[in-house]
Structure formats: C-alpha cells, structure tokens
Amino acid sequence: MNTKSALLVGVGGQGTILASRIFTQGLLDAGWDVKMSEVHGMAQRGGSVSTQVRWGRQVFSPLIGPGAADLVLAFEKMEAVRYQEYLAPDGIAVVSSLEIPSAPISAGLCPYPSGCLDGLRRHHRCIEVKAGEIAQSLGNRKCMNVVLLGAMAEALDMGAMDWETAIRNTVPSRFLELNLAAFQAGRAAVRGEAV
Amino acid sequence: MKRYLMSGNEAIARGAYEAGIQVCSAYPGTPSTEILENLPQYRDVLYSEWAPNEKVAAEMAYGASIAGARSLCAMKHVGLNVAADPIFSAAYNGVGGAYIVVTADDPSMHSSQNEQDNRHYARAAKIAMVEPSDSQECLDFVKAACWISEEFDIPVLFRTTTRISHSKSPVVLGEREEVSLRPFQRKTGKYVAIPANAARNHPKLEENLRRLEAYGNTCSLNRMEIHGSRIGVIAASTAYQYAREAFPADTSFLKLGLTNPLPMDLIRRFAGMVEELYVIEELDDFMEQQIRAAGIACKGKEQTGKLYELNPQLLRQRIFGEEPGGCAPEEPVPSRPPALCPGCPHRGFFYTMAQHPDLLVSGDIGCYTLGASEPLNAMDSALCMGGGFTVAMGMAKALEFSGSPHRKVFGVLGDSTFFHSGMTGAAEILYNQGQVVPVILDNSITGMTGHQDNPGTGRTLQGDMAAKISIEKVLEAYGYEKILVVDPQDLSAMGQAVEEAADSTVPTAIVARRPCLLIPGRKIQKSLCQVDPQVCIGCRKCGKAGCPAISFRDKKAQIDPAQCVGCTVCAQICPVHAISKEDCE
Numbered sequence: 001m002n003t004k005s006a007l008l009v010g011v012g013g014q015g016t017i018l019a020s021r022i023f024t025q026g027l028l029d030a031g032w033d034v035k036m037s038e039v040h041g042m043a044q045r046g047g048s049v050s051t052q053v054r055w056g057r058q059v060f061s062p063l064i065g066p067g068a069a070d071l072v073l074a075f076e077k078m079e080a081v082r083y084q085e086y087l088a089p090d091g092i093a094v095v096s097s098l099e100i101p102s103a104p105i106s107a108g109l110c111p112y113p114s115g116c117l118d119g120l121r122r123h124h125r126c127i128e129v130k131a132g133e134i135a136q137s138l139g140n141r142k143c144m145n146v147v148l149l150g151a152m153a154e155a156l157d158m159g160a161m162d163w164e165t166a167i168r169n170t171v172p173s174r175f176l177e178l179n180l181a182a183f184q185a186g187r188a189a190v191r192g193e194a195v
Numbered sequence: 196m197k198r199y200l201m202s203g204n205e206a207i208a209r210g211a212y213e214a215g216i217q218v219c220s221a222y223p224g225t226p227s228t229e230i231l232e233n234l235p236q237y238r239d240v241l242y243s244e245w246a247p248n249e250k251v252a253a254e255m256a257y258g259a260s261i262a263g264a265r266s267l268c269a270m271k272h273v274g275l276n277v278a279a280d281p282i283f284s285a286a287y288n289g290v291g292g293a294y295i296v297v298t299a300d301d302p303s304m305h306s307s308q309n310e311q312d313n314r315h316y317a318r319a320a321k322i323a324m325v326e327p328s329d330s331q332e333c334l335d336f337v338k339a340a341c342w343i344s345e346e347f348d349i350p351v352l353f354r355t356t357t358r359i360s361h362s363k364s365p366v367v368l369g370e371r372e373e374v375s376l377r378p379f380q381r382k383t384g385k386y387v388a389i390p391a392n393a394a395r396n397h398p399k400l401e402e403n404l405r406r407l408e409a410y411g412n413t414c415s416l417n418r419m420e421i422h423g424s425r426i427g428v429i430a431a432s433t434a435y436q437y438a439r440e441a442f443p444a445d446t447s448f449l450k451l452g453l454t455n456p457l458p459m460d461l462i463r464r465f466a467g468m469v470e471e472l473y474v475i476e477e478l479d480d481f482m483e484q485q486i487r488a489a490g491i492a493c494k495g496k497e498q499t500g501k502l503y504e505l506n507p508q509l510l511r512q513r514i515f516g517e518e519p520g521g522c523a524p525e526e527p528v529p530s531r532p533p534a535l536c537p538g539c540p541h542r543g544f545f546y547t548m549a550q551h552p553d554l555l556v557s558g559d560i561g562c563y564t565l566g567a568s569e570p571l572n573a574m575d576s577a578l579c580m581g582g583g584f585t586v587a588m589g590m591a592k593a594l595e596f597s598g599s600p601h602r603k604v605f606g607v608l609g610d611s612t613f614f615h616s617g618m619t620g621a622a623e624i625l626y627n628q629g630q631v632v633p634v635i636l637d638n639s640i641t642g643m644t645g646h647q648d649n650p651g652t653g654r655t656l657q658g659d660m661a662a663k664i665s666i667e668k669v670l671e672a673y674g675y676e677k678i679l680v681v682d683p684q685d686l687s688a689m690g691q692a693v694e695e696a697a698d699s700t701v702p703t704a705i706v707a708r709r710p711c712l713l714i715p716g717r718k719i720q721k722s723l724c725q726v727d728p729q730v731c732i733g734c735r736k737c738g739k740a741g742c743p744a745i746s747f748r749d750k751k752a753q754i755d756p757a758q759c760v761g762c763t764v765c766a767q768i769c770p771v772h773a774i775s776k777e778d779c780e
C-alpha cells in the first residue's frame with residue numbers, strides 16, 4: 001500500500017489531539033508504520049489547529065504539503081475549507097456541521113461563511129456529519145470527536161478494523177461505552193450518506 | 196518487539212533515562228517543553244528541574260557534568276541565545292560526565308518570535324552536533340551523544356525541529372545503562388576558565404574536533420543509502436524524510452546524524468559516486484556552504500529557499516517543477532487567530548491600557564503578547580523574554596529628548612518571565628531612573644508553554660513543595676517605593692493603579708495578580724454572564740475586550756454559555772448594565 005495521509009483540523013480545544021491519538025494507536029496496532037505531527041503552543045489558544053497522520057508500510061515524512069491528503073477530517077466547517085488545498089484530487093472531506101465563529105466574525109467584521117462547503121463540494125467528495133447532534137443524542141456532546149473519528153474510519157473504508165482496543169486504551173474507562181457508541185454512530189452516519 | 200508511538204520529545208526523555216543521565220535541567224519553550232515534562236517519572240534515578248531560565252539550566256547541567264554525572268539541558272531555539280555564554284566556554288573546558296544541550300528549533304515559527312537556525316551555534320561554539328530524524332533516533336542519539344561527549348571531551352548540541360520534537364513515530368525501548376559517577380577530582384587547569392587555561396584548552400579543543408570529524412567519516416550516525424548513481428542527496432533531520440519522499444526511487448542518500456563537524460571525506464566520497472549532488476536542508480545553507488567551501492559542487496538552497504518548513508510536495512515543486520495538486524478555496528476563509536482565553540486575567544489589564552493612549556506599552560513574550568492583537572491592540576513592542584522592562588527603559592530615555600506627549604512607558608511581563616530575565620530589568624529601571632512602570636502580570640504559572648511551575652508557584656517539576664518567591668518582596672528589596680498589587684479583573688481598581696503609577700513621582704511598580712484559569716487541578720466556580728437583550732443598546736463596547744465568548748447578532752451582544760466563565764469584564768464595561776452574572780452549580 002502506498003503511504004496514506006489524513007489531516008485532522010479544527011479549533012484549539014476541540015479534542016482533535018485525542019481523536020488522532022486513538023487513530024494512530026489503531027493503525028500501529030494493525031501493524032502499520034505510522035507518523036503523526038501535531039502543533040502545540042500559541043495556536044492552542046482558540047486558534048486554527050491541525051494534526052497530520054500518515055501510515056503505510058514505511059512512512060518517511062511526518063508532514064504533507066498541498067494536494068497530498070487522502071482525507072481531511074474537519075471538526076468545524078470553515079476549517080475544512082481553510083485546509084481544502086491539502087486534499088489530493090481524489091481526496092475526501094469529512095466535515096462536522098458545527099460552526100464556530102472566529103474573532104473577526106464575532107467582532108462583526110465579516111459574516112460566518114455558512115455556504116462555504118459548496119465550493120469544496122465542486123472539487124471533492126464531501127461528507128457532512130452532524131457530529132454535535134449525534135453526540136448530544138448519545139448523552140454527551142464531548143464525544144463529538146469520537147463520532148468524527150468513526151466517520152473518518154468509515155470514509156477511509158477502514159471502519160471494520162479493530163478500533164475498539166485503541167479506544168479502550170486511550171479513553172478513561174467510565175467513558176468507554178459512550179465512546180464505543182460514538183464511534184459506531186459516526187460510521188453509521190457515513191454509511192447513510194453514501195447510499 | 197513492542198513498538199510505542201512516541202513524540203521526539205518523549206523519546207529524548209526516554210533516551211536520557213536509558214543513557215544513564217542523572218541530572219537534567221530546562222526552561223520551558225515550545226517545541227522543547229515535553230522533554231523535561233516526561234522526566235519526573237524516573238525521579239528515583241534521575242533528577243529533573245525547571246530552571247528560572249536557559250542560562251541557569253545550561254550552567255547547572257554543566258556543573259553536574261564537572262562533578263562526574265551525565266547531564267542534559269533543554270531549551271527552545273531562542274533559549275540558546277540566553278544560554279550561549281556558558282556553552283561557548285564549556286567547549287574550551289570540556290566535560291566530566293557527558294554534557295548534552297538540546298535545542299528545539301521552530302522553522303515556520305509555529306510558536307516563536309523568529310526561526311533562527313541553531314546549527315550555526317554548533318560551529319560558532321565549536322561543539323559537536325547530532326540531529327535525529329525521527330523518534331527512534333531521538334532515543335538512540337541521546338546514547339550516542341553521551342558517548343561522543345565523553346570520548347571527545349566535548350559538549351554535544353542535540354538539535355531537533357518542531358517536526359522532530361512534536362511528531363510521533365514508533366519506538367522500540369531499551370534498558371537503562373547504569374553509569375556510575377566519574378569520581379570528582381579538582382582539575383583547575385581544565386575547569387577554571389581564566390585566560391591562561393583557555394589558551395591551553397583551545398588547541399586541545401581544535402584537536403578534539405579534528406578527531407571527531409575523522410570519527411564522523413566512519414561512524415554509524417552517518418550512513419550512505421545507495422540506490423543509483425544519477426542523483427545523490429545529502430540531508431539530515433526532518434529534511435531527510437522529506438527528501439526521501441520527494442526524490443525518485445533511484446536517488447542515493449548520504450543521511451547525516453553527526454552534523455558538526457561535517458564528515459568532509461565521507462561527503463567527498465559520496466559526491467564522487469553520483470552525477471548530480473543536492474544538499475537538502477531547512478532554513479539556512481549550513482551544510483551547503485561548508486560543502487561548497489570544500490570544493491565540492493552541489494545545489495540546494497537556490498531552489499529550496501531559506502524560509503519556513505519544507506515538505507515533500509514543496510521539494511517536488513521547487514526542484515522538479517511539479518505543480519501541487521490541491522485546489523485553494525474559492526472564497527477567502529475568515530482568519531482564526533489565537534486570542535486570550537475567556538476569563539484570562541490578562542484581559543482586564545490590556546483593556547485598561549487600551550483606554551490610555553497617552554501611555555506606551557513595552558510588552559514581552561507570553562500569553563499576554565496577545566494583548567497586541569485586535570481589538571485590544573494595546574502594545575507598542577515585544578522583542579524577547581525580559582525585554583519588556585528594558586526596551587521600555589530605552590524608549591523612555593529616548594522620549595525624554597523628544598518632548599513626547601507620552602506620560603510614561605509601562606514595561607509589561609509575566610511572572611515566569613520576571614524570574615527568567617525580568618529582575619535585571621527591574622534593577623535597570625531603578626538604578627538608572629527611567630520614567631518606566633514595571634508591571635508584572637502574575638497569573639501564577641508559566642502559561643504560554645502549557646502551565647509549568649516556576650520560582651513563584653511554590654512547586655517543582657518533580658511535584659515537590661518549594662519556596663515561593665514573592666515578586667513584591669523582590670521589588671521592595673530593590674527599592675521600589677510603591678508596589679501596587681491589584682486584581683486585573685477588577686477594572687476600576689486596575690484603572691486606578693495605572694493612573695496612580697502614571698502620575699507617581701517615586702519608583703512605582705504594579706503586580707497584577709490573578710491565577711490563570713487553566714492551571715491543572717485548579718477548581719473554578721463556574722459562573723456565567725448573560726446579556727439582557729431588552730437592555731443592550733448594541734454599542735459593541737463589550738466587544739472591545741476581545742473575549743471569544745462574545746459575538747453580535749441582530750445588533751445585540753450575545754455570550755456563548757459554553758465559553759463564558761463569568762469573569763464579568765464585559766459586564767463592567769457595559770455602559771447600560773445589560774450584562775449580569777449568575778452562579779451555576
């Protein structure tokens with residue numbers, strides 16, 4: 001298999017790092033070589049954040065440039081568009097419907113670009129997931145990141161891999177059931193979309 | 196063999212443990228911070244600490260080396276500027292136990308004020324340098340660096356970049372090698388850096404470097420990967436990984452791990468094996484310049500450029516002219532800059548300064564640098580840690596000549612920065628009598644880098660209780676006559692303190708004290724501010740505080756309950772009292 005690449009993007013504090021931690025652990029357990037690159041520091045103060053994950057038989061670069069991602073998983077809508085040029089021509093975007101206004105928007109300097117996914121859709125397959133609503137229906141909005149993780153795994157055709165062990169080894173045990181359900185709900189959301 | 200997914204920093208910490216290192220010191224700084232954060236787990240066999248600054252860390256670790264222990268200090272790239280003095284002289288003295296200096300550079304400035312290339316320090320200071328290219332090498336190279344340091348009697352610069360320190364890749368662990376302390380002996384000629392000794396030690400250092408270069412020509416840290424004779428690439432660190440992916444499969448590589456001194460014989464041999472030679476490196480042409488100077492033809496920088504991080508697609512584009520495949524957004528996406536958190540204690544201070552355009556603000560590096568961004572826009576300069584007080588002093592002295600209408604300059608820095616390098620500035624202001632008010636924004640933690648303890652917090656890295664140094668007692672001992680301790684979240688008290696200090700004719704300092712909300716383990720009573728839309732007149736004054744929880748819809752302010760912590764800064768600003776606070780359970 002050629003090296004695969006996914007980019008997880010969102011807003012500082014949204015739990016992108018936990019999701020990528022589960023994802024990379026699952027890939028490692030499955031025997032792949034894995035590299036993951038995250039950015040800490042200043043950006044975490046509510047700024048735009050991204051984590052890159054790459055896996056395959058032998059992975060060299062932890063980093064990709066524009067036009068090289070098989071998938072972008074966006075925890076926030078506008079962030080999907082910010083990073084869209086990282087997608088390879090046949091790359092897929094999996095996007096949470098959540099809208100979080102950034103400072104210039106809150107200050108009234110510009111509107112939230114609500115229809116921003118339309119442009120993305122013209123070039124790429126784009127799967128929108130109501131991750132917030134799904135997480136809420138499972139009883140805890142906080143598991144939104146694992147809903148999205150399930151959606152990503154399904155979109156990559158890797159939904160059937162053993163993710164349970166990775167989730168079990170990463171989340172606190174009292175949240176295990178919730179997160180397992182969240183993962184499956186994310187998968188189901190993508191399957192529903194695909195038909 | 197079990198593989199663990201580890202960041203480079205975690206692997207360096209593990210490497211320190213396995214290499215038998217006994218003493219480690221650091222001052223936090225992205226992307227180096229997690230190295231020390233991962234060491235207290237080994238406290239039974241390895242002492243680790245946060246030093247007040249990088250110079251202290253480098254000196255402290257060097258002392259441990261003289262006393263016979265293997266030691267390590269760590270810092271971000273700009274930290275090495277602070278620590279440079281002891282390291283340049285330690286090169287002449289040589290080491291007792293191994294002495295490793297980790298520098299974590301930040302190409303692309305993800306979290307830094309510049310992207311300086313610290314490889315130059317290895318050459319300038321005449322010390323060895325190793326550069327790992329993934330997490331496994333981070334672990335292995337600590338052991339190799341210890342051996343080099345002791346074998347060649349030389350400090351070793353261990354250089355990473357953000358993508359080495361913060362990328363995770365699989366690592367296989369080893370066992371700790373117990374290294375017994377080399378018995379301490381007084382060696383005045385070696386360890387006392389006076390001119391006569393330095394004059395004797397310099398030729399020894401040059402000889403050690405010569406031996407080290409010869410070692411580099413054959414050692415396993417530098418290896419050839421021969422796949423063809425058409426193109427050859429010389430690379431180290433993360434640039435090697437990018438090049439492996441960007442160049443065609445028949446490209447041969449000279450992958451370097453020991454990069455100072457450069458193994459010139461090996462490089463010459465490799466150059467002779469290929470038709471076309473590239474040197475691929477991020478930032479400066481550190482290797483390329485030396486290789487060209489040795490008379491070996493090569494290319495690289497002209498195509499790759501000296502700015503920012505590289506990646507495989509960028510290399511393909513710049514070297515082979517391949518256009519990247521991605522398509523940019525059709526409409527520009529609104530920016531999402533970082534901002535002071537909701538409830539951040541720094542907000543009240545900067546909001547207050549924003550109301551005083553007659554006062555200049557010389558800022559510093561920390562979370563509070565965000566006071567410079569819109570809409571607060573309350574800072575005139577920020578240079579480097581400690582510069583807040585001293586740059587203010589220069590501004591004030593210059594303004595005295597210009598007849599400027601500015602009343603005073605407020606020099607602003609945080610508690611961690613005060614202990615790092617602010618205290619000397621506080622002395623400068625008093626000694627040379629500047630029209631400067633030193634302000635310490637004391638949020639009782641080193642916030643920007645992820646909440647590390649410092650000499651003012653009463654705790655150590657290893658989790659022990661410690662002396663809590665009082666900032667106001669330090670200022671008092673210096674001779675500040677008025678020290679105004681104020682809660683920055685109380686806007687009227689903050690405003691009064693600023694006015695009083697601005698008008699004061701005696702040396703006056705401000706300590707704006709309120710702990711950061713994000714200090715781990717800190718219990719906060721959750722409360723919430725709410726806007727009464729009937730009362731709100733849509734004047735947007737509350738928005739001037741730059742709180743991420745506040746937005747405006749239909750000409751009314753609204754507060755996001757998921758973000759608000761009830762700090763009430765917006766409520767205090769509101770001219771019509773439309774915002775009220777409620778406690779939640």
Ligand SMILES: Cc1ncc(C[n+]2csc(CCOP(=O)(O)OP(=O)(O)O)c2C)c(N)n1
Pocket residue numbers: 222223224225249271273274277308560561562563580608609610611612613638640641642643644
């Ligand atoms: C010489 C140097 N060392 C380390 C850093 C990294 N760094 C940036 S801000 C900061 C700490 C600031 O802490 P403090 O002054 O308490 O302010 P806070 O962020 O808590 O508001 C550090 C360590 C740096 N920029 N320069």
